[in-house]
Amino acid sequence: MTGPLNGTFAPNTGRWVICAKSPYTSHWGESNCGSWFGAEVKKAGYDGIIITGASEKPVYIEINDDEIQIKSAEFLWRRGTYFTTRKLKEIFENDKAKVICIGVAGENLVKYANIISEQRAAGRIGMGAIFGSKNLKAIIAKGSDLNLDVANKEKLSIAIKKARDYVKSSLASHILGKFGTAATLDMYNVTSELPIKYHTQPKWNLATKLSGITMAETILVKQAFCHSCVIGCGRVIKINEGKYQTEEIKGPEYETICGYGSLILNDDLESITHLNMECNDYGIDTISSSGVIGSLFYHFDLGNIKAVDIDGLKPEWGQIDVVQHLLKKIVHKEGIGKILAEGSNFFAKTFKISEDEIASINNLEITYHDMRSNFGMAIAYGIGPRGPSHNACDAYYTLLGIPLDEIGIKQIDTHSDGKEMAEFCSLLMDYRALYSSMIMCSFCNPLPSQNAAILEATTGIKFGLKEIKSFGERITNIKRLFNVKMGLTPSDDYIPKLLLRPFKEGGSKGRTPDFLKLKELFYNYRNWDPVTGRPRTKLP
The missing domain is CATH 1.10.569.10 (Aldehyde Ferredoxin Oxidoreductase Protein, subunit A, domain 2)
Structure with a gap:
């Protein structure tokens, strides 16, 4: 899926997302990827691609504006992603076409195989194995329509310039760009x-x-x-x-x-x-x-x-x-x-070996921001919608000073395990859920009101700070309901002991989050049933 902003040149919205039930976790599977593929799909006239069924033999899909063909990929099978990308562009005879493809890991159904796009990865939860199970080696896309249909081009142009200028001026952007x-x-x-x-x-x-x-x-x-x-x-x-x-x-x-x-x-x-x-x-x-x-x-x-x-x-x-x-x-x-x-x-x-001595949660390996240094990552890892993810609730990054006060996300102590951390993580998880739908890179942080203006000018839907929060909450809750339907229970919201043992020295010496306390506070703030794990109120 491309999202409503892809192709508009709103800052850092060239990303695309692939979703399916994860073959690795058996829960919600979502991979958010950079590169230029999403923009080409959008320029070809499509908001997304839905793939059902499976081919008997290896194939790839070619998208050239409104002309779509399914072609044999047997000559690409057992080849890596670099060769596959290069070869498909040669056949297509246009180096500006963009490719997503799997390598040998996806073909062999390795549970954590990726889809690769121009050396960027749609990773973490096995979407490459999904492609492999369908005998789908790759998709190559090229679009030519640069005139995207938006609600108000003039307002959108103004909103995009404000947001781009704001992001470019931030210290975080300069540091990320340089290093x-x-x-x-x-x-x-x-x-x-x-x-x-x-x-x-x-x-x-x-x-x-x-x-x-x-x-x-x-x-x-x-x-x-x-x-x-x-x-x-x-x-x-x-x-x-x-x-x-x-x-x-x-x-x-x-x-x-x-x-x-x-x-x-x-x-x-x-x-x-x-x-x-x-x-x-x-x-x-x-x-x-x-x-x-x-x-x-x-x-x-x-x-x-x-x-x-x-x-x-x-x-x-x-x-x-x-x-x-x-x-x-x-x-x-x-x-x-x-x-x-x-x-x-x-x-x-x-x-x-005891699973308390393995750094994974809900069958997915954790990412690399230690929760003993930032207690918000305990919620991100223990209760994240697709398993442990540093992007679904990036407390490690936001608490460096990202200004999101407009939607109630305040700067708090990184070692808090009280109500303020549960509220902070809940609001942040909702906001990043909206990001994964817009689709915008989480390193890019215009003011929430600037994002609202871009969304309204693009879609024509009334969008203010209230909608920024309610849309995000709805997305988070829907993902939660999907996971509960797939068998997730509150007992699965758990962190292995290995990750909670306090260090005897270093920057987080003697500190560890009280995850059970944070979990209870998080459930209470969101009004999730502690027995079933389901949201108890009607979705906003």
């Missing part, structure tokens, strides 16, 4: 927000070797922008020599740097860049794959698994060659990879 999403990695090492040694270590003196500043000083070539983006947090890097030498490619984001860096005590930024490239080509999620591999490293270190159990491999901290072997095994479902391809919880069950 990328890993800009704050050094700060997170100080505050203990950075995940280190599989979430068991509060600080690491080698972390600075992985920061966005280090990347900018060493391998960065230029920024990368998605369609209509005014920030440019994407990185284009080049490694001139050595084992990981490469031409210009997309560089790793913060989450990937953490997962294949600090989480397993690997301080080699160039190796992480190489792994990021491999994951993109395989079409596999960097957060879940690194989380699964990190759990293996951790439990090997504890002696809970032996080399003989995992094809003779010895996953010792920082051993990146072992990571590459494991990644390949996962993608091809070979040996221990067949188990790891099912995720951390399946790995734990196979080796009789």
